[in-house]
Each structure stands twice: as C-alpha cells, then as structure tokens.
Amino acid sequence: MLIPLRPGELQKLIPAVATGNQFRFAMGNPQQILQRLMVAAIGGVIALLISQSQMASRWGPVWLVIGVVFLLYVLWGPIVQAGQRNATLRRYPTAALFEGEVADVQTRERVENSHEQADSRGQLELVENRRTWMLLELEDEDGYLGRISFPMDKKHQSIRRGTLVRCLVLSERKDFSRIGALSDAWLPGLRMWVGDYPFLLRPAFEELCQLRLARR
Structure with missing residues (x-):
C-alpha cells in the first residue's frame, strides 16, 4: 500500500542538516575517525604555521581562517557528508x-x-x-x-x-x-x-x- x-512532509522526515544519528553514522569506524583527525591536525598545523609567518601581509588572516577550518574538519566533515546523503532522497x-x-x-x-x-x-x-x-x-x-x-x-x-x-x-x-x-x-x-x-x-x-x- x-x-x-x-507537500512539505518529505522535508520534515528527511532533514537537510544532519541529525545526531546521521552525524554518528557519518563519523564512520575508528579508522575513518583517525583519518579525519590526521587530516585536521596536519592541515590545521601547516595552515597556522603559514599564517604566523605571514601575519604582516594581507594573506595572514586568510591562512588563519584556513587553519581553523582544517582543525574543525572532524566536526564539519561528517555534517557535510550526511547532508549530501540526505539530499539524494530529498531531491525526488x-x-x-x-x-x-x-x-x-x-x-x-x-x-x-x-x-x-x-x-x-x-x-x-x-x-x-x-x-x-x-x-x-x-x-x-x-x-x-x-x-x-x-x-x-x-x-x-x-x-x-x-x-x-x-x-x-x-x-x-x-x-x-x-x-x-x-x-x-x-x-x-x-x-x-x-x-x-x-x-x-x-x-x-x-x-x-x-x-x-x-x-x-
């Protein structure tokens, strides 16, 4: 049956932004979490070091923002991934x-x-x-x-x-x-x-x- x-019920049942369950699922297994931590740490440290060396130039603040974004990758990465997965059904x-x-x-x-x-x-x-x-x-x-x-x-x-x-x-x-x-x-x-x-x-x-x- x-x-x-x-109209509108599908969007209420499948949200655009990740829920708690979806975030935990997108985090993946321990190996995937470790990979995200490594990407966040390496990318964040490199970007922050570059920002420190270029604070006198106009690119210093830009590199600082990039470094912060990398460090937060562990959080926003699964959110983006879950949102993309939700969109595959919301588009119908x-x-x-x-x-x-x-x-x-x-x-x-x-x-x-x-x-x-x-x-x-x-x-x-x-x-x-x-x-x-x-x-x-x-x-x-x-x-x-x-x-x-x-x-x-x-x-x-x-x-x-x-x-x-x-x-x-x-x-x-x-x-x-x-x-x-x-x-x-x-x-x-x-x-x-x-x-x-x-x-x-x-x-x-x-x-x-x-x-x-x-x-x-």
Whole structure:
C-alpha cells in the first residue's frame, strides 16, 4: 500500500542538516575517525604555521581562517557528508508512505575493505575483511516493491517472511511506475529499524504512520 505524502512532509522526515544519528553514522569506524583527525591536525598545523609567518601581509588572516577550518574538519566533515546523503532522497519530487511485508530474507557476504600483508614466509597476500549483510525483499498487495540491504546484527535474526514493514518510497513519477529509492525501514511488530543509513527522523515517521494508517 502506497500513501502519497503531502507537500512539505518529505522535508520534515528527511532533514537537510544532519541529525545526531546521521552525524554518528557519518563519523564512520575508528579508522575513518583517525583519518579525519590526521587530516585536521596536519592541515590545521601547516595552515597556522603559514599564517604566523605571514601575519604582516594581507594573506595572514586568510591562512588563519584556513587553519581553523582544517582543525574543525572532524566536526564539519561528517555534517557535510550526511547532508549530501540526505539530499539524494530529498531531491525526488514524489514520495509515499509504504506499508507491506517482507517477501524474502537473504544474507550475503560483502568485502568491507582489503589490504596486503606479509605472511610467515614474507610473501604478500591479500587480506579481505568481510561482513554479512541482510537483504529484505519487500512487497504489498500490488506485488514486488524493492530491496533493502544493511549490515546484519544478531537482533536481525528475528526478521522473517511476512514481517510487517513500513518505509518511504521515492520516485520521479507521480504514479510510482518506477521506484527511484527506498528509505530505511520500520518494522513495528519487532520495534526495529533497519537500513544502511538513517535517512528518516524516526519519531516523526512513526507518528506519521499512526496518523495516516489509522485512517485506512
């Protein structure tokens, strides 16, 4: 079942500026955080040193500002990244609330990253870090809708075929004959959110579901 959103509702559910959940997600893993810290520290120190050497010139204040911007990269980097991710769904002209069920559940191994390291004989070998992802096929009374995939945790083992699911459906067409994207999904029966990125303002989405679906 698809229930078209009213004008302005999509922007309320997917904000332009990163939320706390989105900021934490965009921060990434410890390795990514360390990389940002290194970029911020190296870039900031170099820019500040240059600004100190050119304080007498008109470029001194400019380099000072650049240094401060670099030092704050750890904070504004994830905010910009999350905002760009949100924009990929906010750009769609048509959105609808979807209520259906899980048609199929699958798991797959995906390579998260890889690197070379020397083995006991001194020879280089490729080491791959893999992670299990869960794939949910969604459908309603009109048939197949699409797929949501996300890194699998132990709590996801309770997801079964027939589980009630709600999410947003985005499309370039008003009749939704072609689906452009799906948001993260809410499984009300399990009180669980799933998805590879927290697009939605979750309390607002749950409230919208109660208001719009209660009338059906």
